[in-house]
Amino acid sequence: MSGDRAAPLRAVLLRACAAASLPAAGAAVIRIGENALWRLPGRVVARIGRPGQTAAAREPAVARWLDDCGVPAVRPLVAVPGPVEVDGRPVTFWHELPPHRAGTAAELAPLLRRLHGLPTPDLALGRLDPFVRLAARIDGAATLGAEQRRRLHGRLAELEAAWAGLPAGRPTAVLHGDAWGGNLAVTATTAYLLDFERTSTGPPEWDLASTAVAHGTFGTVTDREYAAFCAAYGADVTDWPGYPVLRDVRELRVTCYALQLAAADPARHRAQAHYRLACLRGEHGPRPWAWTAIS
Known part of the structure; x- marks a missing residue:
């Protein structure tokens, strides 16, 4: 620290x-x-x-x-x-919380299923905005040149248009918004959800796509773990025709986050941020790309 x-x-x-x-x-x-x-x-x-x-x-x-x-x-x-x-x-x-560890994909799935089945509360949750802060992060990506930033803005515009044309999916629900094992604390007796900064209403597939991307893009969730996640939730989001759009948006989000960190600390984060960007440009073959988590 x-x-x-x-x-x-x-x-x-x-x-x-x-x-x-x-x-x-x-x-x-x-x-x-x-x-x-x-x-x-x-x-x-x-x-x-x-x-x-x-x-x-x-x-x-x-x-x-x-x-x-x-x-x-x-x-x-x-x-x-x-x-x-x-x-x-x-x-x-x-x-x-009592002593705890991060949750597994299979432990997260049942809580997401319960969350997505709840009636919408009388709270000002707002509608999911999957593109929040992305334009600003691209503009602030100091390790990129002007042409690279222009291309990222173009990719952002493409995905915004694709999002607007998503096919019908599961009914709108309350979303966690950042559903991954790090936002599930598992104690000796209970698994607790935490971090509700991005809780909103929207397509439940958004929450499911986080684990699907960890499996298919990052390679941090194994085939067996992903199968257990899908079985525990009762659906595989990758079967939905709109999944590739959600995957591409999430990949852009985590790439822009890496670029934001690289701007603040190039020595620590530039290599990973630019590796992610190269993957999105098709320079490292098919997924999974074995991206390394950064914070």
Whole structure:
């Protein structure tokens, strides 16, 4: 963990804790990525979002709704019902889970099936936007030349048009929005959903495509694990005619995320980001491409 990254976030944390009347002595970093997680006294976790992240306002409400529906989810602190804003950053507070590990594909599938079967709540979830922040990430891709950025913008426009023409699929449902094993915490007794930043309504296939891409593009989910995922959910999204569009959008998303990280830290992330881009251009043969996870 870089002290340079943690220091300004610690200042935000201290101010948020003071505003929420929560102790912060001995606060320790759990993880710093797009969001920053800190462990506080009393088995409390603080989650610091990106500046201007409006979705944080609904995350505690989504978690409470899931709990009311009997779907295990990380619990927000009752004493702090909404985010505390510090310098434009939303800070939310959650009960710390017992010791846990990331979930497997087969463990994630039943919770997604339950989630997709729930009635839409009276919450301002909004409609899924699979292209959110992509144009900005392309514009900010400092390791690319102008022509490479132009081509990525062209690819983005192609996929936006393809998304608008998706064939009919499963009924619209509440989506997790970022459904992968890292957003499932498995304890000795229970598997809990977490991270509801991208929860919205839309095609359930979007949630399923995340694991399908991990299998078919990243190669991090084995054939056996993917078969278990499909069996546990009751469907294989790759059988749907619209899947290639969802796959291509997800591949572009994770490539643009890598390019964003490469712009901030070229030494660590440029090679992987540009490898992904070369794969999308067809320079490394057919999938899977064995992309390496980055954060």
